[in-house]
Amino acid sequence: MRLRAHVLAAATAAAALALGLAACSGTSSAPPVAAGGASVSTATIPLLRVGLSFNLTGLDETKTINANNVDGMLLETLEQFGPKGQLEPDLATSWQQTSPVTYVYHLRHDAKFWDGKPVTAADVAYSLNYDRAAGSQVAFAFNGVKSITATDPYTVTVTLTKPEASWQYVPAEETSYIFEKAFQQAHKSTFGQPGTLIMGSGPWEAESFDPTKGAVITANPHWWGGKVPIQRVNFTFYATETSEALAFRAGEIDLDPGVGSPKSFAATSGAKLITTPSCSNNWFGMNITQPGWNDVHVRRAVAYALNRTDIIAAYGGYATPIYTFTPLQLLDSIASQPQINSLLGSLPLYQYNVAKAKQEMAQSSYPHGFTATVLSTNDTPSLDVIQVIATELAKIGIKLNIKSMAVTPWQAVQSGPAAKRSTVFAGGGCFQPDPGTYADFLGRDNLATGDWNIANYAPPAVDTLLAQGQATSNPAQRFAVYSKLWAKLQADVPYVGLFVSDDAAAVSSKFTWPDYNPWYWDGAYLLGIKAVS
Secondary structure: OEEOOOOOOOOOOOOOOOOOOOOOOOOOOOOOEOHHHOEEEOOOEOOEEEEEOOOOOOOOOOOOHHHHHHHHHHOEOOEEEOOOOOEEEOOEEEEEEEEOOEEEEEEOOOOEOOOOOEOOHHHHHHHHHHHOOOOOOOHHHHOOEEEEEEEEOOEEEEEEOOOOHHHHHHHHOOOOOEOOHHHHHHOOOOOOOOOOOOOOOOOEEEEEEEOOOEEEEEEOOOOOOOOOOEOEEEEEEOOOHHHHHHHHHOOOOOEEOOOOOHHHHHHHHOOOEEEEEEEEEEEEEOOOOOOOOOOHHHHHHHHHHOOHHHHHHHHOOOEEEOOOOOOHHHHOOOOOHHHHHHHHHOOOOOOOOHHHHHHHHHHOOOOOOEEEEEEEEOOHHHHHHHHHHHHHHHOOOEEEEEEEEOHHHHHHHHOOOHHHOOOEEEEEOOOOOOOOHHHHHOOHHHOOOOOOOOOOOOOHHHHHHHHHHHHOOOHHHHHHHHHHHHHHHHHHOOEEEEEEEEEEEEEOOOEEOOOOOOOOOOOOHHHHOEEEO
């Protein structure tokens, strides 16, 4: 199961290229080349058929966070991520930080909603305030926000409660889509539902949506970004990734943008996958307020007991082991490689050792083990991994009863009341190229309904470190803070890092995706799909 960035999308496999995929394919004047040496056509694509291995209950991301898989084609953000995680303009042509807690965004004047009305600052402020309202599944991104206001028809001002170094990236994330204020107000009870749909300004318009079948979107002929290269897109929802892979083999779909279990999907579908390294960590999170998991020696025992090699094999490969909660590469912007290596050498890493796991259990309040229920999404890779985890924890006396459920109810539990959040295998979390991005799973600020502190982990010292890490943009100071935070996390072990997964997509031989990269998810990723001539 992947949280936010990729899954909440698919509970399979938490920044797309949005508008710039085609433009970012390189500086060479030579025509792009697809896999196998075939030329990439610039011709308009009449129809693209996209498969998703889950259902969407609606297109309102505050109630269905994985709606970003479709919404990213329909709704736009103030900023967008480039192929290396850099910020680029989208609905905002420019922005400035005018004080430690104030950000000002200047909107483009040529963006219009599908009904012809201009995109104004009032729409932007309303959308972002709607996203951050209590109970929203994307409210976690706005915990540090004091106010979002329209200061003139084309200027939006965001004021934070305190300095937050990673805020700069939030307006480019899938948490921050912009829709028409008047449309939402006129359809409050049915916004995002079949029949009503949504009103955006993106390159495609919503034509139809059926929670049990899929969605249809069509090219927006008046999009400010120019001619949309794909005229019609049919999204089809599948109950499992296996059924989707069989549909791919039968030629019924052209693209799966987020393959959850690459090895098995490739074998079943016959597809040649495209992959890219990511910073999306997959982990085992334990709700530390619940019996058994509330003992630090149990959690350390779990960390020793889990064999990353077995777990990656169950996942289907395309992954690298990890022994920390946060991927190391997120420290690259604030520290040198020798500094990162030194930090890693100072931490307990809990490499696989059953004997040490049993020693930790013997020191715990549960020396003979205990029984616990864990929730899993019903996709194949998640179920396969949690079965391996259950087998390995059984060796140290921990019996897991696995309860499988569909993505949407799983999300409702995990973003619901903190005390009821389940110990789980999950993944994702690389929502932005900032070392503080995984803070969304930590601290008191992320315990409210709609937030994602699955471990219910919020010691005061961690809250202090989280605040300090955001309070400065100085790399050395931030590295010192995050070094302390990592040491605290490795000592308390609310989450056990398991592996960093590659992103993978399946594309039929009729198409190619030249600019596929780990930051494509938040926006109009289909702009990167090209026909093969």
